Amino acid sequence: MTDNTPLLDVSNLRVAFPTRTGMAEAVRGVSFTLGREKLGIVGESGSGKSMTGRSILRLVPPPGRVTADRLAFNGEDLLAASPRRMRDIRGRRIAIVMQDPKYSLNPVMTVGRQIAEAYRVHSKAGAAEAKRRALEMLAAVRIRDPERVYDRYPHEVSGGMGQRIMIAMMLIPDPDLLIADEPTSALDVTVQMQVLAILDDLCSQRGMGMIFVSHDLNLVASFCDRILIMYAGRVVESCRASELHAAQHPYTRGLLASLPRIDEPPGDLPVLSRDPAWSADGLEA
Template sequence: MTDALLTVEDLTISFPSDNGPVPVVKSISLTVAREIVAVVGESGSGKSLTGRAIMGLLPCRAHVRASRMLFEGIDLQTLGPAGWNGLRGSGMGLILQDPKFSLNPAHRVGRQVEEALLLHTKLSARERKQRALDMLARVGLPDPERVYASYPAALSGGMGQRVMIAAMLINRPMLIIADEPTSALDRGLQDQVLTLLRSLTEEFGMGLLLISHDLQQVSRYADRVIVMRQGEIVERLPASELAQAQTAYTRGLWAARPSFATYGTRLPVFEDSGRPS
């Protein structure tokens, strides 16, 4: 794809162990254009590690190798600390699972939302505050002035996640990586936050890499879906064709969500999921 924002080819991530390096992501390739791509898999499938490798956020003992890792023409594998600092929060942003842990409890919301502007722009304090208030309103927070002056402890989970999104989007990045952005929220709030992410992605013309374990849920928001299992990509398909997925694993992942129709039956589980017992 020529209009890809992000191109990853042959990405392998391994961790050292007593018995030599253990590969946890095995030679995967993916591209993200101005679209929503979901990476789906169960715990331990390597989906979060993939997202973090793209952001250069893996611990240094992790060994990352790829034949190509390009973002907007920048070779991510050659970036030093200064290069990464210029890119994170400006060109690309990461939204994490739980606002309770990813917002700093000791700083007011306003300061955290503005931080990317402080680091990456030359706006004055007043302009920064105005942009932050606009952004807080854009993500659907009522009374942005009050939220701006609040500490994270005063926010509910859904509000906290909206603040996270505002902080990530304030600098209009090209690519957002959202790692389970809603799994700490109620189901109703999950839909609200995903709807918000989708509409902002379209409005700002961004690419969004949405990492999740819930196939049915992301299929309603993503354009394309990549299914990972034990470090490998087992299937890639348009979200609209998920119900007709080819591999047994994808079909199992699809059917694992309980519903009224599965009453009285056993839900499908994967016996050889590679979890420690």
């Protein structure tokens, strides 16, 4: 990749699902570029942030339809790539960490075998070499006594350790891009900070790009270099994390000013079969 070529180039990305009332667009014309940096995508549930991440790897479940004017990784058109080529890209070049390790780890395999298997699939290494690399990755994500943890099953580890194991599994092929889909939302604050510190160190050491998907604006602002704010499938604000305080869109300003209150009902999600509009006071018209 040349210095002028972005790691990821996304233009007019759309994800739509057929419904009884017409096509519902979960992602509506999203555009951005990504270098070897940390990009945060923030929005409430249903805003399209996770679907954006999945569509990059063409993991949108049918009957969902993904279209884009451009969806290129390292200059390669991902929408034109064959299923075999996408299998090669997934994991080896682009990795994704899901929100809850309980649903991502195989419950009948030890965690060490699962990490080693991820390495063997992409490197064709032998069993001994794969185990050695798996133990190195367990140590890299700051798990004490990797030899002991290697032989444990997913139900025998905590949520925080399970998330570290997932990170180790996704990073063992040494990808160029990591998509982290709310990797800390199920963790307590202390473990959250530990996981973020691990991700930050690994990104710096390996020169990776990262897309960090979250609903926590303050967390993303403190961790990422740039931020995209999504609402109803659209990017309504794009800025550097250091410039978030000067956000212009009323939805972003509302997020910054909002605090949850137990005496007020939660807001309603927008209807995805129509395009939301904004009134002068910043509320959906």
